[in-house]
Amino acid sequence: MKTRFISLLIAIVLLVPLAVKTAPTSAAATGLRVAIFSGTGAESDKILALFRAVAANGHTPLAVTRSDLLQGRLTTANFDVFILPAGEDGKRCCAGHYTDDGDSLGSIPAHNAIRNYLNSGGGMVGIEAGAYFASLNGTTLDVYGANYTNVSNAIGKKTMTIVDASFGSGTQEAWQSFGGGYFAVATGATVVAKDSANRAVIVRAPYNAGRVILTSQNLELRGDSELDWTIWDNWAMGGHTNSAGAWTLLGRMIGWAYNGDSSANTLSVSPNTGSRVALLASHNTDGGAWPGLLPAVGRSIEYSGHTPLVIRFQEIKDNRLTAANFKVLTIPGGYSYGYKTGLAGHEQKIRDFITLGGGYYGICAGAFYAPDTIVWEGKTYAYPLQIYKGVSTGPVADLAPWPQYILTPMNVSGDAVFGSLGTIQQMYYGGGSFSIPTPAQQGATVYTAATFAYSGTDSGKAGLVRYSYGAGHVVLVTTHPEARAGSNEDWMYWDNFAVNSNTPVSNPDNPWTVVNAAMDNWLTLP
Known part of the structure; x- marks a missing residue:
């Protein structure tokens, strides 16, 4: 097994280039608990970079969802800073999900929870559409007292000039996407940075006893580095002047939001190791990768000694999914129909990647995406990837009706590759059990590596399978071994509590051992 991230943290000190000068100080806060809204509406393809940036500044990033807000867990006792990140497709109401999805922010109680926290x-730190959401014309949240102008057709690298001496001086390059724009200056607000047209692109202001700081650009992305665990931005940006400075500036914003001190931290980040694992992190109005699980997926891959690198649907369409770029493709949990529509007509590119020696790791929705046929709530649906000839049937309603989640025991034993890890508690969140095709049907032997071990209708049925596909290897898992309820090592907070309650949930087992076995013993094999 690869050495754990926790027990071996090799710090790489990133010296900030001179484009943004930093005032010498030793007052920068570290060790903060930073809540990051990661429910529906948060932009999935940027979220992992944000978590890495927060961690590089010496803090603990933790994914929260609407339930955490409604259950009263967004408090200064639990969190030092709250970040509302970039929104899906740049929309302040996050692709319309704020009012029609159960884990979104479109409700007065959720708004009240944020205001009460402030x-x-x-x-609070707001980024791009998150900043729009906080502004006077964004929603009814209104924690910044002036309007935001969204400029959705100015996507690309932008250069801002720091004009607030407490945040340094000079210029900083950053990415701007659909949610970008600029701010009107509210009464009592201070402009931190301006764009080339002399418009405010970072502003800060008090809000009663709290502090709000907003940026219209994506400081979490580093377009010349894979340390942000994101690769699509490197291809989109084609280079990035002083990308480390973008992380430092974001760290200053977090520090100011915490206690009004915008001193710069020294960045420290764990190095990338092992194989390059493409992590598909696109979400559209039909579904796809749910942002609330992505931090844990990334951390579990890192635990296994490998490097997660976020890609979008577009990178697969653009033929970036190749053996030269990646060893494994991970399709995470969320909503499989979004994968079906988002990759329509491009399925052969995934099949070719696996056939030529790549790995396919499908988690929950990513496992539902793989078969020819799935059964969901009694209805049968055809799916186009067709790399698995068995059927995935879900949800397992007597375990947890959709959309609820629960810890459940899985018996991981009897397989030569995964070994006899024993009974391991894992999060179940809407997956299905697998039927096992014959070797003649599949063209390869399908091995069951784990079965449901609860006393219900799916007891003993396959929940984890592996098989060869051409020269490549496939693992499909219906549970979420990336989640570690009761621990913050997975960078998730919401999973530490039972559904819609404040009842703590703690997993006595470490399901990352399952991910480690999948990666090391199967998916990354030559």
Whole structure:
């Protein structure tokens, strides 16, 4: 097994180039608990970079969802800073999901929870559409007292000039996408940075006892580095002047939101190791990768000694999914129909990648995406990837009706590759059990590596399978071994509690051992 990230943290000190000068100081706060809204509406393809940036500044990033807000867990006792990140497709109401999805922010109680947090002295950072959402014309949240102008047709690299001496000086290059734009200056607000047209692109302002700081650009992305665990931005940006400075500036914003001190931190980030694992992190109005699970997926891959690198649907369409770029493709949990529509007509590119020696790791929705046929709530649906000839049937309603989640025991034993890891508690969140095709049907032997071990209708049925596909290897898992309820090592907070309650949930087992076995013993094999 590869050495754990926790027990071997090799810090790479990133010296900030001179484009943004930093005032010498030793007052920068570290060790903050930073809540990052990661429910529906948050932009999936940027979220992992944001978590890496927060961690590089010496803090603990933690994914929260609407339930955390409604259950009263967004408090200064639990979190030092709250970040509302870039929104799906740049929309302030996040592709319309704020009012029609159960884990979105479109409700007065959710808005009240954010305002209450600020009123009690908390700090908030808003990024791009998250900044729009906080502004006077964004929604009814209104924690920044002036309007935001969204400029959705100015996608690309932008250069801002720092004009607030407490945040340094000079210029900083950053990515701007659909949610970009600029701010009107509210009464009592301070402009931190301006764009080339002399418009405010970072502003800060008090909000009663708290502090709000907003940026219209994506400081979490580093277009010349894979340390942000994101690769699509490197191809989109074609280079990035002083990308480390973007992380430092974001760290200054977090520090100011916490206590009004915008001193710069020294960046420290764990190195990339092992094989390059493409992590498909696109979400559209039909579904796809749910942002709330992506931090844990990334961390579990890192635990296995490999490097997650976020790609979008577009990179697969553009023929970037190749053996030269990646060893494994991971399609994570979320909503499989979004994968079906988002990759329509491009399925052969995934099949070719696997056939030529790549790995396919499908988790929950990513496992539902793989078969010819799935059964969901009693209805049968045809799926186009067709790399699995068995059927995935879900949800397992007597375990947890959709959309609820629960810890459940899985018996991981009897397989030569995964070994006898024993009974391991794992998160179940809407997956299905697998029927096992014959070797003649599949063209290869399908091995069951784990079965449901609860006392219900799917007890003993396959929940984890592996098989060869051409020269490549496939693992499909219906549960979420990336999630570690009761621990913050997975960078998730919401999974530490039972559904819609404040009842704590703690997993006594470490399901990352399952991910490690999948990666090392099967998916990354030559």
